[in-house]
Amino acid sequence: MTSAPDPFPVTFSAHWQEELDQLFVWRRDVRHFHTEPLPEAVLDHLLRTACLAPSVGLSEPWRFVRVDNPQRRAAIRQNFLHCNARALEGRSGEDAQRYATLKLAGLDDAPHHIAVFCDTNPEQGRGLGRSTMPQTTTWSAVMAIHTFWLAATARGIGVGWVSILDPDAAIAELSINPHWQFLAYLCVGYPADPSDTPELERRGWERRNPARRRWLHR
Numbered sequence: 001m002t003s004a005p006d007p008f009p010v011t012f013s014a015h016w017q018e019e020l021d022q023l024f025v026w027r028r029d030v031r032h033f034h035t036e037p038l039p040e041a042v043l044d045h046l047l048r049t050a051c052l053a054p055s056v057g058l059s060e061p062w063r064f065v066r067v068d069n070p071q072r073r074a075a076i077r078q079n080f081l082h083c084n085a086r087a088l089e090g091r092s093g094e095d096a097q098r099y100a101t102l103k104l105a106g107l108d109d110a111p112h113h114i115a116v117f118c119d120t121n122p123e124q125g126r127g128l129g130r131s132t133m134p135q136t137t138t139w140s141a142v143m144a145i146h147t148f149w150l151a152a153t154a155r156g157i158g159v160g161w162v163s164i165l166d167p168d169a170a171i172a173e174l175s176i177n178p179h180w181q182f183l184a185y186l187c188v189g190y191p192a193d194p195s196d197t198p199e200l201e202r203r204g205w206e207r208r209n210p211a212r213r214r215w216l217h218r
Contacts, residue, residue, distance in 0.1 A: 023154055026196050030158030031103045033189040037111040038157065043188070046157070047114075050148035055140035059125030062144040063180055067113040075173040076165065076185060077107050083164045102203060106160045110187030115170065116145055117180035138181060145184055158191030 012020075047064055055061060067073055084104060091099050107113070118141035120134070130136055149159045167182035176182075200206050 023150060026194070027149055027153045028158075028195060028198055030160045030187070030191045030194075031106045031199060032192040033106045033109040033111070033158060033160075033187065034192050035109050035111055036190060038189065042155065042157070043112060046148055046151050046155075046188075049151040050144045053140065053144035053147040055125070055143070056130060056136035057125030057128030059122050059128075059130075059137055059140065061119045061122050061124075061137040062141040063117040063119055064144075064148075065115040065117065065174060065176065067115055067174065067185075072174055073107070073113055076113070076162075076170060079165050079169050079173060080105055080107060080162060083166055087164060098205065102200070102205065104164055105162045106158075106187040106189075107162065109192070110160065110189045112188040114186040114188055115174055115176070115182070116141065116184040116186065117171075117176060118183055119177075119179075120181050121179075138183070141181075141183055145186070148186075152188065156190065156194075158187075158189060158194070160187040161185070162187060 050062070050064065051060065053062070067076065088096060088099055118138050120137045122137065145161075152159050162185040165182075165185055170176075170182050170185065171178055171180070195202065198206075198208075201208065
């Protein structure tokens, strides 16, 4: 008879597992924030936790940049407004009207702005696991974003991902290494309108597709 494998050194209770499921449900893209800043130690802890994310070849390619300078924040806001206006121009009729009513960023109220970049070819890791799929450095950095997001949600802190930006302009506006890949601009703070349902679903823009909750067998 084959014996059962040794349990994982750290075990989690059924109650903790249920709470983890709730964490996934409540991890939402937040766009409405209170202006009260987070305690510095809390924000620092979230960033350190994000760096526990897995990475191909232990390359740790993520690069988090806190954007505190008002002029740089203003430049990012103009970047967003310009890109959002162009996106609106590409729509017409009722679709354009509905798009115009959506709140797509929390740039004005969020007390903390964090830009996330990826060093797509870092020396760390010495290329392990990247010869056939070099994109894995980017995916690793996205894992760090998700780790940050979950850690924030667990503490009642909201995160909003601003994706309507010109990446090249953002790199220039933030005076960042031009060889880094711009991935995300995160608004962070206490949520003013927390919900377990995506705002785009609440506003009738889109609905979840049950078919996406299935998987294939081969």
